Amino acid sequence: MIDKDLYATILGIRSPWSVTEVTLSRSDEEVSVHIALDPDAPLQCPRCAAVSRRYDSRPRRWRHLDTCEYRTMLVADVPRVECREHGVLQIFIPWAEPGGRFTARFEGLVIDWMKEACITAVARRLRLTWDEVDGIQARAVARGLARRRRRTSRRLGVDETSFAKRHEYVTVVTDMDSGHVVHVEDDRGRAALDNFYSQLTPQQRGAIEVVAMDMWEPYIQATFAALPEADRKIVFDKFHVAKHLGDAVDTVRRTEQRELLEQGDRTLVGTKYFWLTSSELPDGPRAERFDSLRTSTLKVAKAWHAKEVAMELWCVRRRCEVVQDFQAWCRWATRLRMDPLRKVARMISSHLDGIVNAVLTGVTNALAEGANSKIQWIKKMARGFRNRQRFRNAIYFHLGGLDLYPACLFLTHTKA
Ligand SMILES: [Zn+2]
Numbered sequence: 001m002i003d004k005d006l007y008a009t010i011l012g013i014r015s016p017w018s019v020t021e022v023t024l025s026r027s028d029e030e031v032s033v034h035i036a037l038d039p040d041a042p043l044q045c046p047r048c049a050a051v052s053r054r055y056d057s058r059p060r061r062w063r064h065l066d067t068c069e070y071r072t073m074l075v076a077d078v079p080r081v082e083c084r085e086h087g088v089l090q091i092f093i094p095w096a097e098p099g100g101r102f103t104a105r106f107e108g109l110v111i112d113w114m115k116e117a118c119i120t121a122v123a124r125r126l127r128l129t130w131d132e133v134d135g136i137q138a139r140a141v142a143r144g145l146a147r148r149r150r151r152t153s154r155r156l157g158v159d160e161t162s163f164a165k166r167h168e169y170v171t172v173v174t175d176m177d178s179g180h181v182v183h184v185e186d187d188r189g190r191a192a193l194d195n196f197y198s199q200l201t202p203q204q205r206g207a208i209e210v211v212a213m214d215m216w217e218p219y220i221q222a223t224f225a226a227l228p229e230a231d232r233k234i235v236f237d238k239f240h241v242a243k244h245l246g247d248a249v250d251t252v253r254r255t256e257q258r259e260l261l262e263q264g265d266r267t268l269v270g271t272k273y274f275w276l277t278s279s280e281l282p283d284g285p286r287a288e289r290f291d292s293l294r295t296s297t298l299k300v301a302k303a304w305h306a307k308e309v310a311m312e313l314w315c316v317r318r319r320c321e322v323v324q325d326f327q328a329w330c331r332w333a334t335r336l337r338m339d340p341l342r343k344v345a346r347m348i349s350s351h352l353d354g355i356v357n358a359v360l361t362g363v364t365n366a367l368a369e370g371a372n373s374k375i376q377w378i379k380k381m382a383r384g385f386r387n388r389q390r391f392r393n394a395i396y397f398h399l400g401g402l403d404l405y406p407a408c409l410f411l412t413h414t415k416a
Helices: 004-011 104-114 119-125 130-147 190-198 202-207 217-226 238-262 272-276 285-294 299-312 319-335 339-350 352-361 366-381 388-399
Strands: 017-025 030-037 053-067 070-083 087-090 155-163 168-175 181-186 210-213 234-236
Touching: 004 017, 053 104, 104 119, 104 130, 119 130, 130 388, 155 366, 168 190, 168 366, 168 388, 181 190, 181 388, 190 217, 210 217, 210 352, 217 234, 234 352, 238 272, 238 299, 238 339, 238 352, 272 285, 285 299, 299 319, 299 339, 319 339, 319 352, 339 352, 366 388
Parallel strands: 030 070, 155 210, 210 234
Antiparallel strands: 017 030, 053 070, 070 087, 155 168, 168 181
16 A cells, blocks of 8 residues: 655665565554565674674664654664674664664754753643653753864853742853753852863963853862952943943832831832933833933932942943042942942942943943843743753753754665
8 A cells, every 4th residue: 555665765765774674553643664684685783883793683773764654663673793802782873873763863853842842841742741752851961962063162151040939040161152951050159160161171270261151259269269360350341330330229218218108208209210221211201201200319319329329430441540440430339338239339340340341341241141141041942841851951052052963874865
């Protein structure tokens, strides 16, 4: 009923393998393509290629790309050889990786779909179990990492990202030039970044010019321990500084709003987002209201103004000028007598090198941050991860720039 030659051709089965039988099970909605090895073909050890004696053979099945929505299985008895040096091993199968239950082409299809959709959706559409899809992802990542030759990165971004809903984190290192995640490590302690640096050669460490990060002491310490002249290489991201300032403004607002409400004054009610924006608001009643608020004598208005001034210091000029300007800002912000602002001023003055480096290099951690937001998307798509290994795999899978596909010699589209 089904043409063996047709399958041999569209599957690209070549000598010494041939299609011996094709069967169809309507009840199981399954096509089975039986493949056999020429009994006269010499058998080679998969490790050293020495022609070896047939030891035995074992029946194997692999899921391949569907035929008109029928699940399609390749079926073959696969010989094992007895190599003098390597013992009993299954011969090399050109359409699947050793031990795999899917053909390389099928795994490639699953990998393509996983780039578009979550594991649950891919499993449903391709009639696989969740664990099967997850296994294909894990193998793809292991394959990609094994193939990867670590490039020398000049500019790195380090960021933490939360894992699941608990306060657990992973540390993610991004190459700012390629945009790829180069390392994912458990936790956000010093050891996380120490481990990354320790995997680099002294040359690779020496080639690093910039490491962008949040003002996070463990990352700073790890970088100082690993890199020469780290004080000129660590860059504290502009947007992190902006965030600390924004948070300070918000804390000032909340305290002040509480105090005002106790006196029945609702001036600050509903203004939270006014203070989170920068100076420009589109014209309209909102802009007018904000204009009158920010020129008021409210504490939050002063804090907001201090934040805006700090952000204006972010333009390139001589190092000593940048240093002086930030020092002057810190003194001024401290004199405003608002604890949240004073705290940020202290933070800026104790991390001044990295801030000045950021101003002078123009480097931001936006790329690592971009990776972080993609990671949040990955997390959302997966509805949380049951373990860190899976989380790490998913990050590498989507953001590692890895060569994920299994090598496939047969079962490609034959271009005879
Ligand atoms: Zn061998």
